[in-house]
Amino acid sequence: MLGAITFAITIFIGWVIFDAVKHKKVIKENVWAGLIAAIFAGIVWYILFVIF
16 A cells, blocks of 8 residues: 555656646646546556555
């Protein structure tokens, strides 16, 4: 569980940093997109951990 949370936080931070560098500013829509992607990635990571 801790691995999935760490992975999701890492995805979120990476997504926000990448978009901030790409657009030269932090946009609220990109933060929301990063949060949604991070939650989805964390859930998938946890499911894969449980299955395998």
